[in-house]
Amino acid sequence: MNTDHADAARVSHTLHHPHPLLTRAVDHEVVGVRACVRPGDESPALDLGVLTGLVNPRRIGGGEVAQTMRCGPIEHVSDCRTGSPGSTDEFAIRVATMNVVDAVYKRKSIRKFRPDPVSDDDLRTLLVDAARAPSGGNVQPWRIYVVNGASMPRLKEFLATQPPLDAPEYEIYPAGLTEPYRTNRFALGEQMYATIGIPREDKEGRRRQFAANNDFFDAPAALFCFVDRQMGSPQWSDLGMFLQTFMLLAVERGMATCPQEYWSVRHKAVGTFVNAPENEMLFCGMAIGYADDSAAINTLESERMPLDQWASFV
Numbered sequence: 001m002n003t004d005h006a007d008a009a010r011v012s013h014t015l016h017h018p019h020p021l022l023t024r025a026v027d028h029e030v031v032g033v034r035a036c037v038r039p040g041d042e043s044p045a046l047d048l049g050v051l052t053g054l055v056n057p058r059r060i061g062g063g064e065v066a067q068t069m070r071c072g073p074i075e076h077v078s079d080c081r082t083g084s085p086g087s088t089d090e091f092a093i094r095v096a097t098m099n100v101v102d103a104v105y106k107r108k109s110i111r112k113f114r115p116d117p118v119s120d121d122d123l124r125t126l127l128v129d130a131a132r133a134p135s136g137g138n139v140q141p142w143r144i145y146v147v148n149g150a151s152m153p154r155l156k157e158f159l160a161t162q163p164p165l166d167a168p169e170y171e172i173y174p175a176g177l178t179e180p181y182r183t184n185r186f187a188l189g190e191q192m193y194a195t196i197g198i199p200r201e202d203k204e205g206r207r208r209q210f211a212a213n214n215d216f217f218d219a220p221a222a223l224f225c226f227v228d229r230q231m232g233s234p235q236w237s238d239l240g241m242f243l244q245t246f247m248l249l250a251v252e253r254g255m256a257t258c259p260q261e262y263w264s265v266r267h268k269a270v271g272t273f274v275n276a277p278e279n280e281m282l283f284c285g286m287a288i289g290y291a292d293d294s295a296a297i298n299t300l301e302s303e304r305m306p307l308d309q310w311a312s313f314v
Contacts, residue, residue, distance in 0.1 A: 098251070098252050100248070103248040103249075103251040103252055104248065106251050107247050107248060107250075107251045107257070108298075108300070108301065108302065109257070109258040109259065109300075109302075110217065110219075110256040110257065110258050110287070110289075110291045110292075110298055111192075111212065111217045111258060111295075111297045111298065111300075112217055112218060112291070112292040112295035112297055112298055113216070113217055113218045113219040113220070113256065113287065113289040113290060113291060113292055114218075114289065114290045114291070114292045115218065115220060116220065116289065116290045117149070117220050117221075118148060118220055118221040118255070118288060118289055118290075120146075120148055120149070122253065122255075123146055123148060123221060123223075123288070126246055126249050126250060126253070127144060127146075127223075127246070129245075129249050130242055130243075130245040130246035130249055131242070132245070133238070133241040133242040133244075133245040133246075134238070134241055135235070135238035135241070135242070136234050136235070136238060139231075139235060139238065140238075141227050141228060141231050141235040141236075141238050141239065142225055142226075142227065142238070142239055142242045142243075143225070143226040143227065143228070143276075143280055144223050144224070144225055144226075145223065145224045145226065145274035145276065146221070146222075146223050147221065147222045147223070147224070147274075148220070148221040148222075149221075152216075152220060152221070152222070155273055156214075156215065158269065158272075158273050159214060159266070159269055159273075162266070162268070162269035162272075163268070163269070164266075165265050165266070166265055166266055166267055166268045166269070167265075168264040168265050168267070169264065169267060169281055169282070170264065170281075172261050172264060173185065180305065180309070184303075184305070187303065188302055188303075191300060191302070191303075192297065192300050193205075193206060193209070195296045195297050195299055195300050196209065196296055196297050210262075213260055213262035213263075214262075214266075216258075216260075216285070216287035217258060217287050218289075218292075219258070219287035219288055219289035220288075220289045221287075221288040221289055222285055222286060222287050222288055223246075223285065223286050223288065224263065224270055224274060224282060224284075224285050224286075225239055225242075225243060225282075225283045225284050225285070225286070226271075226276055226280040226281060226282050226283065227239055227280065227281055227283055228279055228280055228281075229279050229280065229281050230279070236283070239283055243259060243284070243286065246286075247259070247286075250288065254290070255288065255289065255290060256288075256289060256290060256291035257286055257287060257288050258286065258287040259284055259285075259286050260284055260285040260286060260287060261283075261284045262285070263282060263284055263285035264282060264283070264284065267281070267282040270282055270285070
């Protein structure tokens with residue numbers, strides 16, 4: 001089913017990097033779009049590395065173009081010209097979509113970001129989609145504050161005027177953490193510092209790396225997740241489901257994240273900056289952006305215990 005030219009303009013608008021030669025046609029058989037050119041025009045100079053948005057074909061009917069579907073990188077472009085001389089040539093763009101399991105395995109905590117900006121529109125879409133995460137009784141206890149664009153340098157300037165640490169309002173880890181949890185935590189720290197060559201005895205080097213949390217590891221955007229103080233442990237588990245959903249959706253968009261409980265030790269400054277009401281308590285922050293793949297620290301792949309150590313079939 002093809003869209004008309006008015007709809008095609010809306011198709012082009014939904015793309016993250018719209019191309020002027022995208023004028024019509026949505027391919028229903030192969031998930032993707034077609035760019036059409038006039039006879040004599042050069043082939044569409046599409047940037048295959050950055051064109052990542054496409055129309056969701058399941059939402060197209062009666063000539064109406066609906067919301068954008070997120071996808072992975074384009075995997076193939078084929079010359080689909082079938083018309084006689086003088087007809088419109090179509091170039092089909094097939095897009096590699098991402099399965100949930102792929103996003104699960106690709107997601108990891110990124111500790112060095114590129115400066116590439118993140119749009120507010122992308123963040124709004126991620127938040128709306130992440131809010132489909134389950135919560136007991138559909139309470140939806142998450143309260144989110146987004147820092148992006150001009151508000152990021154303002155936040156960093158403000159933090160520099162505030163006390164460096166606050167007493168946390170909850171224990172990040174239980175006192176006297178037992179095995180195997182203690183070893184899991186210790187091993188991750190050693191593996192992370194090993195990627196950047198900071199030995200255990202280099203206390204100052206480790207302090208500097210810890211302090212990088214304060215800059216969101218150079219991410220251009222971030223969010224803070226608060227929860228109403230009346231909520232209990234079940235609602236806190238709902239926060240985790242919301243945050244994980246957000247992070248997986250970010251992976252689908254080619255973005256990266258790092259959840260940061262670090263911010264629990266700066267909750268007063270953060271609460272003041274975002275103007276959170278007294279009844280809300282800061283759970284964590286999250287750095288959001290695009291991974292710096294050249295950074296050694298981003299090579300870290302955290303380990304997981306074998307299934308038989310934590311699951312029983314009864």
